[in-house]
Amino acid sequence: MLGPIFAREFLTLPRRGRHYVVRTAYPGLLWVLGLTAWQVVVGWTETATLGENARFGLLLFRIFAGVQLALLFFFGALSAASAVCQEKDRRTFVLLLLTDLRSYEIVLGKLLGSLLQIGFMIVGMIPVLAMIMLLGGITPGQIGQAALVLATTALAAGSVGTLVALWRDKTFQTLALTVLFLVLYLCVVWGLPALGDIDFSATSNLHFSWDLNEIQKWVDPFAAVQSILEPTSEAERSLPPAYGFAVVMVLLSVILNGWGIIRLRAWNPSGEPIMQRERPEVEEEKDRAKAHAAPGEARAVWANPILWREIRTRAYGRRPILVKLAYALVLGLVCFYAVYRLESASDRSSFTATVGLVAVSILSLLLISTQAVTAITSERDGGALDLLLVTDLTPKEFIFGKLLGILYNTKEFLLPPLILIGFYAFRYKLLATPPLLHPELLDAKNTEAFICVVLAALVLMAFSYVLGIHVALRNENSRLAVINTLATVFFLSAGTLICIYLIRINTRFEVQWVSFIFFLAAGTGGLWWVLNGERPSAALTLASWCCPIGVFYTITNVLVGKPGSIESTDPLVPFLVTVGAFGFTVMAMLVPLLSEFDVALGRTTAGGE
Secondary structure (H helix, E strand, O other), rough: OHHHHHHHHHHHHHHHHHHHHHHHHHHHHHHHHHHHHHHHHOOOOOOHHHHHHHHHHHHHHHHHHHHHHHHHHHHHHHHHHHHHHHHHHHOOHHHHHOOOOHHHHHHHHHHHHHHHHHHHHHHHHHHHHHHHHHHOOOOOOOOOOHHHHHHHHHHHHHHHHHHHHHHHHOOHHHHHHHHHHHHHHHHHHOOOOHOOOOOHOOOOOOOOOOHHHHHHHHHHHHHHHHHOOEEEEEHHOOOOOOHHHHHHHHHHHHHHHHHHHHHHHHHHOOOOOOOOOOOOHHHHOOOHHHHOOOOOOOOOOOOOOOHHHHHHHHOOOOOOOHHHOOOHHHHHHHHHHHHHHHOHHHHOOOOOOHHHHHHHHHHHHHHHHHHHHHHHHHHHHHOHHHHHHHOOOOOOHHHHHHHHHHHHHHHHHHHHHHHHHHHHHHHHHHHHHOOOOHHHHHHHHHHHHHHHHHHHHHHHHHHHHHHHHHHHHHOOOOOHHHHHHHHHHHHHHHHHHHHHHHHOOOOOOOHHHHHHHHHHHHHHHHHHHHHHHHOOOOHHHHHHHHHHHHHHHHHHHHHHHOOOOOOOOOOOOOHHHHHHHHHHHHHHHHHHHHHOOHHHHOOHHHHHH
């Protein structure tokens, strides 16, 4: 019913080796999280009671549902979007339009085919949740509702990614707009309860009797999961919010996919060159001396043609302003919410300043890495990369031309986190909580922290730039390169937040060291695979060890003291560890590309040896 595209994906997916790697690693991640939760609730030296078993089961269910929801929400959309982008970059999407395939077979085939891996993950997660039910604290109905919320969330997010990919031509615009639309959607649905505080009757005769908190559970995936974990008596007597959320997500998916099916052949193909009629022979002979290959006025090319193309041409789409406007809108909403919390004295805490900074920084790193990896994958899929590599361009001209061009095109994503750091440092000085007797000590420490955070942010951004180029040049599969790059940035960020959460919910760190060893091992193995690929090196192997350990040391070092007070740790030591680890990784990726370019790309027999 879904056509040959879905049938091919369904038959070929189990033949890929990474399919089994993902199916093994995914339950392994859940097992490590479960082990950590057991250490937090019970520990190894005590015998658990029935009540502690039930409390552990509920906590484990909460962690599993939250982590999987965050993963499926973003990677469902990115997987669907990258499936269409790869076809467009390789010029095979036009061939699909020339066949007798119906529009719905193309759209639904690409969407559901790209979500097959995610569907298998959800199916494999259900027995794990069923085993948790044996501990008590949850019911079979909650497990079914959680699986329904996860599945419909992935379907709706994938529909967004597919629609954007059908609309836009360039891979960077597609992936960036997909991420920004998802974040914008979360900003809107999270802001719904705030509308309940506005009195519209003072300016008009309109009266709203809706409960916006209940409506939020029907549109917000995280609120829907929370309603499953903490069901109310009203929800038990009526339709649970999880079912209402599933209905809304299915309707949203139908609308998005229906619009994509209707507009499929109107949007694609786009940008086709207009062929002009041939001139008469007489006119051709008369203007032969003035004719040149390209129409229009000839433009002077810089000494580095790669840098010239990145900056002076539309290498990343005809309307890059769309991405920047969407980013500006999301940035404004996030900063407004963060500053609103800071201005509220009752809601201020030691970590209040990180609310806006962490969200903006992770979003900027994702957009930067997306621009970096697609700068190479688009060239490869279009057949231009091999032509560039056989020209007289030196490796330095190619690599630095790409890096400087990417830096120029992403300057709007690089500056906001740095500006936000300075705003927090010199406007609020949250280290003064409570007020101190010696403010001069606070000023000195606040300035030192500001300098360290800014420099560390610059190093992390440089890591994202070089990582995208490095992974794209080492992976011939563009879709795999994009997913590996974004997954590395996402898991480094999400893993850091998970470690902070686990440390803060239980002050007894000594009972958690076993699980953190598993986290470090998993992070090291994943980073080693992404950085080395099929051509490992000693420097990249060492770098894959340094980054997870450096991040973990920085987290624990910062949380040892009292963040937000004068008793917090000296920021210099975590700064040196972070800069040392990620700076060494940048050099380990960059030096082979500049000194042994052919070997680093595996284009010689020496690379295989």
